[in-house]
Amino acid sequence: MKKILSILLVIAFGYSCSDEVRNTKPKEQNPLFSMSRAVSLNKLDTRINLKEIGIYNPTKVIKKDSLLIVLDRDGLNKISFYKKDGTQIGKYLPTGLGENNGLYILTMHLDEKDILSAYDFGNNRMVEFDLKQLGQAGFGPTFTPVPTDKRHLCAAKSGNTIVSTGMFDKRYGLLENGKEEFFLDYPKIPSFRDNKTTEQSILFASNIIKIKPDGTKFVCANMQSGVIDVCSLIPCNTITRITEQNLYSPKATVKSTRRKPVAYSTDNLLGFLDVEVSDEYIYALYSGRSYSKYKDQIGYGERIVVFDWEGNHVHTYLLGNPFTSISFCKEENAIYGLTNHPNSVLIKYALD
Amino acid sequence: MKKIIFSILFITITLGLTLVNVTLRKDDTNIDIKLKNIEALGENEPGGPDQCYVIGTLCIYYDTQGNPIFCPGLALDI
Incomplete structure (x- = not known):
C-alpha cells in the first residue's frame, strides 16, 4: 500500500509541476518539426568559396548577377560590394554613430527595383543603396531617420512606407510620409498574458520583417520563437492581420524587476534566422536549435519553411547544409545559403 | 477505511x-x-553586453540607472 501511495505521490507531484504545452499545433502538423510536405533540396548547383576570395564570416550575402553584396554585422564596414572574383567595388557604413556610419544591422534586403535596404537600430535609421547607380560617381547610402520618441528596433521599407517593430505598446509601427501610427496586439501566449506591453515588446523584439514585392503585405518572423505573422498594408495607412501562427512559443523568464527583463531559457529553440520573399512565397529559414545543445552553432538552420502570402504552409525545404542566412534569386529561381562553419561558403540550391 | x-x-x-x-x-x-x-x-557584478551572447538577434537590458540598452546578441538565462 505504501509503495502505491509513493508512486501516486510522485505522479501527482510531477503532474502539478508540469509545464504548459508550448506548441499550439501537434508536432505532426507543425511545419517547424514535421516531415509533412518536406522536400529535400539536393540540386546543389554552385559553391562560392568566400574565404578564398577574401570574404570572412559575413552575416548575409546576396548574389545579384556577378555582384556579391555582403553584410558584415561585426566588420569594420557593415555593407560591402564585391565582384564574383573577390574584387572589392566599395565598402560603406564604417562602424560608428554619426553621418555615413553604421552600427547595428541585423539583416538586409534587395528588392525588385534594385534598392538594397537595411535598418540600423544603433543609428535609428533606414539605409538604402540604389544599385542602378553602382559604379557611378556619388553612389552610396541614403538615410531615412525614424522618429526616436519610440524605439524602433527592426524595420523594412518599401517606397515611402516603413513597417517596424520595437518598444511600442502595439505590435507594429507604420511610418508613412512622416506620419507614425501603431497597430495590432502582441502574440497572445498564455504564459506571458499578464506581462506588460514593455516586457512583451522585449520578448518579441528580434524580428525579420520583409515586405511583399508589390508592397501590399508583409511578413514578420520572430527570431527567438516560432511565431510568424502575415499582415496586409491595404488599405493605405493601416495594418491588418491576415494570419498569426504560433508554431513554437518562446521559453523565457520575464520579470520587470530584473536588469535583464527577458532572459531566454538555454533550452529555448531559436526561431526564424532569415526570411526571403517573392511574389508568391515566403521563405523562412528556421533554426530549431537550443543554446544548451548547440552553443555557438545555434544560429544555423537546416530547413526553409515556405508559406504563401495567406500564411498557408506550402512545403518545407530540407537542406543538406545548415545555413545562417539565405537569399532568394528570382532570375535564377534559386536559394543561396550562407554558412560560416568551418569556412565561409555561399551555396546555391536551384528550386523546381 | x-x-x-x-x-x-x-x-x-x-x-x-x-x-x-x-x-x-x-x-x-x-x-x-x-x-x-x-x-x-x-x-x-559586471553586467552589460556580457549578458548578451553573440548571435544575430537583439538583446535588451537595463543599465544601473534603469536606462534600456540595445545591442546585438541573445539574452540568455544562464
Whole structure:
C-alpha cells in the first residue's frame, strides 16, 4: 500500500509541476518539426568559396548577377560590394554613430527595383543603396531617420512606407510620409498574458520583417520563437492581420524587476534566422536549435519553411547544409545559403 | 477505511500542489521581491553586453540607472 501511495505521490507531484504545452499545433502538423510536405533540396548547383576570395564570416550575402553584396554585422564596414572574383567595388557604413556610419544591422534586403535596404537600430535609421547607380560617381547610402520618441528596433521599407517593430505598446509601427501610427496586439501566449506591453515588446523584439514585392503585405518572423505573422498594408495607412501562427512559443523568464527583463531559457529553440520573399512565397529559414545543445552553432538552420502570402504552409525545404542566412534569386529561381562553419561558403540550391 | 483515508490524503496533496504551482505562476510578486533583494546584492557584478551572447538577434537590458540598452546578441538565462 505504501509503495502505491509513493508512486501516486510522485505522479501527482510531477503532474502539478508540469509545464504548459508550448506548441499550439501537434508536432505532426507543425511545419517547424514535421516531415509533412518536406522536400529535400539536393540540386546543389554552385559553391562560392568566400574565404578564398577574401570574404570572412559575413552575416548575409546576396548574389545579384556577378555582384556579391555582403553584410558584415561585426566588420569594420557593415555593407560591402564585391565582384564574383573577390574584387572589392566599395565598402560603406564604417562602424560608428554619426553621418555615413553604421552600427547595428541585423539583416538586409534587395528588392525588385534594385534598392538594397537595411535598418540600423544603433543609428535609428533606414539605409538604402540604389544599385542602378553602382559604379557611378556619388553612389552610396541614403538615410531615412525614424522618429526616436519610440524605439524602433527592426524595420523594412518599401517606397515611402516603413513597417517596424520595437518598444511600442502595439505590435507594429507604420511610418508613412512622416506620419507614425501603431497597430495590432502582441502574440497572445498564455504564459506571458499578464506581462506588460514593455516586457512583451522585449520578448518579441528580434524580428525579420520583409515586405511583399508589390508592397501590399508583409511578413514578420520572430527570431527567438516560432511565431510568424502575415499582415496586409491595404488599405493605405493601416495594418491588418491576415494570419498569426504560433508554431513554437518562446521559453523565457520575464520579470520587470530584473536588469535583464527577458532572459531566454538555454533550452529555448531559436526561431526564424532569415526570411526571403517573392511574389508568391515566403521563405523562412528556421533554426530549431537550443543554446544548451548547440552553443555557438545555434544560429544555423537546416530547413526553409515556405508559406504563401495567406500564411498557408506550402512545403518545407530540407537542406543538406545548415545555413545562417539565405537569399532568394528570382532570375535564377534559386536559394543561396550562407554558412560560416568551418569556412565561409555561399551555396546555391536551384528550386523546381 | 485505510483506502478512503489514503484517497483523501492523495486528493488533498494533489490539489495543494496544483494550487501552489498555479499561484506561483500567476502571481510572482513574492518571488520578484526576493529576486530584487538578491539582485541588489549583486549590483556590483559586471553586467552589460556580457549578458548578451553573440548571435544575430537583439538583446535588451537595463543599465544601473534603469536606462534600456540595445545591442546585438541573445539574452540568455544562464
